[in-house]
Amino acid sequence: MAPERTRRRIPDATVARLPVYLRILTEQGDEGVDSISSERLAELGGVNAAKVRKDLSYLGSYGTRGVGYEVAYLVYQIRRELGLTHDWPVVIVGAGNLGQALAGYAGFGERGFPVAGIVDVDDAKIGTVLSGVRVRHIDELPQIVQTKRVSIGVVATPAAAAQDAADRLVRAGVTSILNFAPVVLAVPRAIEVRKVDLAVELQILSYHEQRRAGGAIHAVGTARPASA
Amino acid sequence: MAPERTRRRIPDATVARLPVYLRILTEQGDEGVDSISSERLAELGGVNAAKVRKDLSYLGSYGTRGVGYEVAYLVYQIRRELGLTHDWPVVIVGAGNLGQALAGYAGFGERGFPVAGIVDVDDAKIGTVLSGVRVRHIDELPQIVQTKRVSIGVVATPAAAAQDAADRLVRAGVTSILNFAPVVLAVPRAIEVRKVDLAVELQILSYHEQRRAGGAIHAVGTARPASA
DNA sequence: AGGCACTCGTGAGCACGTTCACAAAGCAGC
């Protein structure tokens, strides 16, 4: 009867995989699949079946032995666990190249993250309309956050302005930030920050390419430069 | 004498942090800092000092006890380890919202990842020029990859076309892929794939927001839907 | 030269995440 209080904490690694399962399950559901085994889900998600079962077991025992998982019900449970039972409006700071691409991306709204607003400091950008959303001045940030009950902010400013953008978001009342600028943001402990850094991704790929190419084939010495 | 063959493998977690150190060190170098301690580097990178030292120790013993690390030399070593001693041209598949933002992003070229080409299937997009790069037909992909010696491909097509894009990249000779489409790509084992999925990031933030809000406050029962 | 303050490099212990393997549970057919 009493709703499970203090829900068991779900490991970070699992939380990061749940959205992937969710997407696959949603697709399968749309294709008319009612029931799915951990094996099949693992195959579609590119992971190990035991991992799928362990991950799903953190949500509770929602499978049926000998059969698998009921797709619709599992979708419901994952959505509930991820807090996707209602929309989470986001506000974007920085209406440049990237901010515009984000604002114009329909996938956000569809997945429950409608763009509540986009702000910038550049007068040339303010007032322009990007796929239905008007760019507003950054001073209007607190008002947007409050009236639209926004708790997630997206930083899409140049690196030099990112800390300022984050500070403003925090002051406006946002509690989670998705940061695209290549800087480590300093925020109060209570604020959740995730970073997407394309240069880092490319550099990781570069590491593997370089390694594949025979590693340090002729490692040009290990001597330090003359300087000292 | 013999160049260190079969270099010690660097843990994935460390490889993922090296680019962050590199960026910080480069900035510090530009600001005239010659030497930096693990403590300071850790502070700037938002990590633990012991972790910084352990990470850097995989590159070799390049610090000086009692002093710290020589910034310029460390930058050189990290760049070498990450394979950043030369450029890695990339080819972008999909000249939509995101592909255009990526092509227009100067940061790529600056960091050693010049855009060697961008391709699409849409005749309306082909021939248009985005920040100096002309959009070409996807059939030209093999030619671009070969003449420009591209080993990294970026998938920026809609989800439904991503597997096709990946297949074409692999066939053209690319060995690493950065995938922005929300699908799990199937590729030969030898191909390195990294995925950037904004929806996943937002959903992880949503999980924490939901949890912060008191978790499942009134967990609407755990009964399964009537169906069965 | 000796002592002191500082910081690296790293072994050891711990926490977290992944994989294995199997008992328990459900379903179908008879």
Added chain:
DNA sequence: GCTGCTTTGTGAACGTGCTCACGAGTGCCT
């Protein structure tokens, strides 16, 4: 109801990564 097949849920083993703590160098000051 019993048998056999399938698939879940999970303890146990394993591997990776993180943190601590401290010995070992290094530079500086007296």
